[in-house]
Amino acid sequence: MLRVANLSKRFGGVVAAREVNLEVRSGEILAVIGPNGAGKSTLLNLLSGLIRPDAGQIEFLGEDITHASPEVRAWKGLGRAFQIVQPFHEMTVRENLMVGALYGKPGTSLKAARQVVQQVIELTGLTSKADTEAGELTLLEDKRLELARALCTQPRLLLLDEVMAGLRPAEAMEAVELVKRTRASGVTVLFIEHLMPVVRALADRVVVMDYGQVIAEGSYEEVAANARVREAYLGRSA
Amino acid sequence: MDLLLQTLINGILAAGIYALVASGLALAVGVVGIVNFAHGEFSMIGAFVSYLLFVGAGIDPLISLGLAALVLFLVGAITYYGLIRPVLAAPELNQMLLTFGISVALQNIALLLFGADTRVVSTSYQGATIALGGISFGVPPFAAFVLSVGLLGALYWFLGKTRLGFAVRAVAQNRLAPGLLGIETQQIYLLAFGLSAALAGIAGVMLSVMLYASPTVGFAYTLKAFAIIVMAGLGNLRGVVPAAIILALAEAFVSTYVPGGGGWVEAVFFLVIFLALTWRSWRLS
């Protein structure tokens, strides 16, 4: 579904991505993990088009999107939820979702968008907050909104940037259920995560990054047993 | 040949005062992150301070320079503390509207107080010229140029070599999330905005001799300063001097070589802004 080849990006002297190769298969849930500063968020920014790579290629659904703008990528079915939630504060939850529903697929009418929004509101459990201004939500509700807004663009592939960060364990498990339901509805998911229980519960496959490079790939158990991965995590904290 | 040389000299001399005003603006934009549309009005106040001191007490503009710098530092500090600080966390649109409102208010207060007339500080040396070979230039522009270069040197020294200057640069580079401003950062903002206004004020004193004091004298310099810092990259102090030279030379050449060029000079800064923006926009996409 998504193929990344030799993707590189440097900021000044810092290499944020070094010849990253990655493949996301249709229908799977893929986790990208790694220590702080490993280049995970840079990778997502490169994938969603907010920054341009210095070298390499991104292919989505068989098309080269390396130089496509973020909005074009959204239209092709690439959705994204941010780590730091950035709701449109002066809009209600419903209005926030309308933006995604209207513009995620070009030419969506107001009426069609309202239907999509209503479905997503029910799916994500935001019914009681639908007409609250986004500035007044709790963190958990903000996270739900962030995810819901991405879902409203009706993505084929959803990129999630640490959407569980800051949640209590029970809340995180609620969110895990939500992501599973999303996949069940036919959406492929790539997510970045720090919380290992979440990774274990969700991921079909895990990719490990360190210093801007992919250092391991496989099932949760395989990766957890990998010596380089252990070194990257333990070596850093020791 | 002489005409070319004369044009070059005119341009270079004008660049000094341009760089002075623009450096002040670059400080406000780069350190505090505020696009100050009232920057030129600080120059206007400086020009009137010089005029009033000269007419009222016979004080030479050379001495007024220091006084005006002090007055404008205070004006800048008060403006920052009372008006800018409350909107630091507000949307950019609100910040720009606020400084634009300050600009409109100051211009029109001056208009109410002094009328629209232009007032010149006519010192004994105002009309004096220096002639070298076939070219000549006025003493006031030359003095303003020398002073500007000196002041810019002092500014760069302050920012580059002193502890406080280092702190200012650190604050400029490390844009903190609004609302998380420490007390020290607040003080640096205050200092930077005060300095910014003081530089504009000093330039205003020079203007009162070279040009005149009037309610709208500063506004043209806001625009020119914007043209310069857009060329240099917003908030980039290093690029200000070369950008000032480019703008001043461009104006000098248009004024000398374009038929009926006098009126067109006022359009040069726009062309500069437009070209700089187009180039930036093109590079971005």
Add this chain to the structure above:
Amino acid sequence: MMLAAVLLFLALVLPGLPLGQWRAFALDTAQFAFLISGLALAWDLLARTGQLSLAHGAFFGLGAYAAALSAPALGTVPALLVGGAVAALSSLLLGLATLRLQGMYFAIATLAFSEVMRTLVLKAQFTGGSIGLPVQPAFGGAYPLGGYYLAVAVLVICTLASLLLSRSRLHYAMAATRQGEAVARVLGVPVVRVKLVTFMISAFLAGLAGGVYAMKTLFLSPYDAFGLGRAVEALVIPIFGGLYTTTGPLLGGLIIVSLETWLRLRIGEGYLVVYGVVLVLTILFLPKGLMSLFARRKGARHA
């Protein structure tokens, strides 16, 4: 909505009221208020995308000159449309160069743009330069109230544009662009196109208002038509009344233009000081404008 309807009714019947010797003054002031409120509504449309324009005085002036120059050949209504089109075209060129960049670049460029437009009109021959340009009244003077009702029509068009846009798809794109450009793009909003389209609509309406203004004053000079004062009016009114609303600029226009007319009679030059002070005070103490005093916020109403 209510206010708009009441206003429209008053505007339509005003010429028929027995105002005696005040009639001419009242109609003239009302006509000016309608045009400036229309301009303010146009400015507010662009502000909804988060852009600060200081060029709306220039669009108003461009519309005025273009309509004045083309009216003898084309007739009143086509000339007014030409005025709007010229303003829209210039906004397209200005927008293409600047709207990709951060908001502050745009604000600076619009300020420079209006200064240069004045220089150009001063320097050009066909505009009458600094001497000024005499303008024919609307419809060749065939209808004494023609200009007045044109101003009413402009205000109606601007009000409708404002109302319709806040119920359209574009409304969501504009608000999203203003509140978070990067997020909006990732959600599929083509922010540059949204800003450009809004800019052109906004400039067109400003130019339209300018054309009617020209046929009202019957004489244009670069200092009047391209003075920064008009740009100041265009932005202070919506901010004072309430940004991103339709009622706000209408209400603000009524109040501010009344205030302005009174002050002009009192102190003449320098009356703009009020605009500066109102602007500063509103931003500091009432950033959501007068509207926030009347209407509770949406969220609170449902809670």
